[in-house]
Amino acid sequence: MIATQLRSFTWQFNENNQEFLVQGALRPQRPDELASCLQALEAAAQKAKGRLYFNVRRLVRMNNVAFRAIARKLIDTVSGRSDLSIHVTTSSVVGWATHKFSTLQEHTPKITVNEYDSEFYPGQSFLEDGGFIPILRTQTNLTWHHEKALLAKHGLREDMLVADICCGIGDFAVLIQKEYNPGRVVALDHSKSSLAYARQVASEFGIKGIDYVFGDASDMLLESDQFDFVTCRHSLQVFDKPELILKELYRICKPGGRVYITNEKNSHCLGEPRGASIQKTYDEVARLWNHFNMDIELGPKSRRYMMDAGFEDILMESFMVTNLDGDPQDFADIIQSWENVYAGQMAVRRGDTPEQIAELRQGFQDHIFAALHPKGYAGWPIWAASGRKPK
Template sequence: MSSHPIVYSSDHTSAVLRTHGWRTAANSAAYLVPYLKPEMTILDVGCGPGSISVDIAKLVPHGRVIGVEYTAEPLEQARAFAAKEGVTNAEFRIGDIHALEFPDNTFDVVHAHQVLQHVADPVQALREMCRVTKPGGIVAARESATPTWYPESAGLKAYWDLQTRIAQLKGGNPHPGSHIHVWAQQAGFERSQITCSAGTWCYSTPEERAYWGGTMKERTLSSAFATIALDKGLATQEELKDMAQGWQKWIEDDDGWYAILHGEIICRK
């Protein structure tokens, strides 16, 4: 295992896992899906509760998917979700993206979603992803870039400003979607090997606002976000409550709209 520090600024509380568990191949890895073939062997790095991993496993019925996460916390949920979905070609284990415990040239595809921004050395992570990918295989990554919302909200702006400060304080690289292709080049890929694209999440219906705003409100008050903010003196309890109220007002606004832009890369080895 590597000696890189853990810089993830969140945790695996129920609100965080609900956010991660909403993700599917369709809404979070559509740029990768056209490259998948039924017999492929795939590594999903930073798999969390396994929702994307299990979805991808369904698309490679004669292959297999291994999901790895730096901590065991979400992996039981991932295994339970795979069992619930009747997926038998997915497995989950602890692993470090900086030092993957697989031989060279093992996988047809190595995928990471919203992971590089949360690790100490994203370039080393991409080097490792490349190392365990077979010649002719694919390294795929998707990272958030810019969030935007309507209507204007001091509470939501304060939340994202604080979230960025916390991530930077922990040693992360928040919202790197616009330049992950540069990291890939630093990791050894030629520019001609990299295909860039962009995707979005958008929340605007009452159900979508309730889901997204509700989980973000809960995370504001009762997750590592709140603990770090208070412990480091980055925000007071009243300021966190104001941010949570900002999310609640956005949920209740019939015109509420929220979108996140993501940068995506397909890197051919």
């Protein structure tokens, strides 16, 4: 991800999501003041396959000089590329952007426009199974900053046969396919709608080599001993019997292959200022999950689980995702998603009083405050572990 700043606006290209983001106030006096930004947009388009996302949902101001220059660049880009379309993402909060950019659809069907609140990738709300899907989407973008190199340390190599179990909407499988060039990726999940969405995303991005499969992670209809590398991220903690999932991960892995898992210990989330309130909320989150027979504290227990499952040569380490890994607002968006699900759905189902829910929400809001504070620090710890299946 590359970010650049010019005066009062910034631009950033996320190659993993094929998304070019412009934010701030875009008010040049002459078109040539945008030369660097337009060159970066052109370079982004050259790297993109299928669909390029042009995101202006955080662009608070833009004059006509800027709009005409950008509009011309977008139209010229799709006119010269038969294999590329552009999706402009606006926001209902900044209504003028939708009105302006929608005029581009009259020039070419290869440019589409939609507001942030509607369906688009990667920011659409796609609530399912307790709301975990939208959480995982944003999380993957930030954890990939760490896992991109970590996966190689745990044994992932080019041309391997890879399985991504409990893949959700398939974003992690796409990142593996792009970065590591495996021979084949099988991505499995129990949600048919998530898999349909994953296939759509892969098609839009021109991603080949991923087979999306419907199945139960605790009883997969996949042959034994066939995958060189098996991943299962942020998922064991959701099941009341994680040992059954690990048994299946072990079964489908080739002898000598490795299984890689990640899990959390939410009570170790931290932030300053307002650390005491933050700590209190995440201690309660651990109890909340336990009430529903889930263990969001599983992270440090991963080594024991893998040893009990029969793995050897176990590697384990932790990393801290923070508000300094990228845009602090992205970190804050994750926390807001947690609040929406944990305080907005799970706490209500547990039977918490309005006062208890308000106290729980306060810690999440204080964590957001720490993430966005100019001198603040906010962290979310994750444990990664892998083990080799004996030959």
